Amino acid sequence: MKNCFTNLLFATWLLAFPSHAAAADPAVLRAEFIFEKNPVLSCHASTLVEASDGTLVAAWFAGTREGSSDVGIWMARYVGGQWGAPLEVANGVQSDGRQFPCWNPVLFQPKDGPLLLFYKVGPNCTDWWGMRRSSTDKGKSWSEPIRLQGTILGPVKNKPVQLPDGTLLSGSSWEGLKPGPDWQIHFERSTDNGKTWQFIPVPQDKDSPPAIQPSILVFPDGRLQAIGRTKAAHLFSTNSSDNGLSWSPLTLLQLPNPNAGTDAVTLKDGRHVLVYNHTPKGRSPLNVAVSTDGVQWQAALVLENTPGEFSYPAVIQTRDGLLHFTYTWKRQLAKHVVIDPSKWTLSPIVNGEWPAPK
Numbered sequence: 001m002k003n004c005f006t007n008l009l010f011a012t013w014l015l016a017f018p019s020h021a022a023a024a025d026p027a028v029l030r031a032e033f034i035f036e037k038n039p040v041l042s043c044h045a046s047t048l049v050e051a052s053d054g055t056l057v058a059a060w061f062a063g064t065r066e067g068s069s070d071v072g073i074w075m076a077r078y079v080g081g082q083w084g085a086p087l088e089v090a091n092g093v094q095s096d097g098r099q100f101p102c103w104n105p106v107l108f109q110p111k112d113g114p115l116l117l118f119y120k121v122g123p124n125c126t127d128w129w130g131m132r133r134s135s136t137d138k139g140k141s142w143s144e145p146i147r148l149q150g151t152i153l154g155p156v157k158n159k160p161v162q163l164p165d166g167t168l169l170s171g172s173s174w175e176g177l178k179p180g181p182d183w184q185i186h187f188e189r190s191t192d193n194g195k196t197w198q199f200i201p202v203p204q205d206k207d208s209p210p211a212i213q214p215s216i217l218v219f220p221d222g223r224l225q226a227i228g229r230t231k232a233a234h235l236f237s238t239n240s241s242d243n244g245l246s247w248s249p250l251t252l253l254q255l256p257n258p259n260a261g262t263d264a265v266t267l268k269d270g271r272h273v274l275v276y277n278h279t280p281k282g283r284s285p286l287n288v289a290v291s292t293d294g295v296q297w298q299a300a301l302v303l304e305n306t307p308g309e310f311s312y313p314a315v316i317q318t319r320d321g322l323l324h325f326t327y328t329w330k331r332q333l334a335k336h337v338v339i340d341p342s343k344w345t346l347s348p349i350v351n352g353e354w355p356a357p358k
Helices: 002-016
Strands: 028-033 042-050 056-063 072-079 087-090 102-108 115-121 129-135 168-175 183-190 198-201 211-218 224-230 234-240 251-256 263-266 272-276 286-291 298-304 310-317 323-329 333-339
Touching: 042 323, 042 333, 056 102, 056 115, 056 323, 056 333, 072 102, 087 115, 087 129, 168 224, 183 224, 263 310, 272 310, 272 323, 286 310, 298 310, 298 323
Parallel strands: 042 102, 042 310, 183 211, 211 263
Antiparallel strands: 028 333, 042 056, 056 072, 072 087, 102 115, 115 129, 168 183, 168 211, 183 198, 211 224, 224 234, 234 251, 263 272, 272 286, 286 298, 310 323, 323 333
8 A cells, every 4th residue: 555655646746746867848838647556567559649639648568567458448538728638548458357457559530521530459468459439429438349351460560541442451561471581561441431451562572671660751742652660770761652552672761679579640721740768778768859851850858768668659730730649657657748740859860869958
């Protein structure tokens, strides 16, 4: 009992006196935990969306620990200037009574239609399968879960994009594959708001970097770029010039990656924002970078730089132009940070080196 009370006091203190690197940055408008006390022991892999009425909805997986059978999908809604209490909205209980862990939720609001929740269920990352639920009341309640067809996983970690013709395009990946790299990315396209999907492979020979969890960026000329996680100490990049029907072989960016999840988004002004751990090892610091071409990046912000795990970020831009980030805070809590990108001070990242603070 004493330890629980101490942990609660510590979390409350952190809310009142944020200690992360972003706290003093003028671009940061708000930094908070989505919940002050976790109803379960651990949480990871948050996702964030702005529903059609402007409500923010966040989700994550949580339970005893990652991979435990009691891990479910939890959710909270941002109403009246504060996050509501977290609630479990999905679990891995099967019709025969067995229970498998849930993994990597992804929230997405299409231009038309209900709010979508994708997640994975299965004993591990090699043998999981994709699930989908929908909400017509901005995340207050959810439909019965539907298993995605065949080898379709749905967006594996990061949000889809919706192309001008209404097509949903999501980055996905499989782990434990042979032959070739044991991690391989692919894409999935849907023309019916996520009900059915087309599987799009990506060229990856035996020398390709093992890669998973793509985020998709959109360029004015229609070109698409995907960036994500690898085992090769750097972020990967691949491009498409035909609306995601085919993709170039993977290359590596100069930006480091410690085998940790990332996310990215294209802003309304055409710039691209990437949130990732700028380090070849560990999951701190957690950084934000900006680019106009997806190749050369500028340092924008350090969200966290103290010891510990700050990982698996998500980023969206809301209709008011602000950026919202969520991420894992030491596997205990989920953090939410709001940023005004007009107040950033940018510095070039040269040869993959994060610039020293001024």
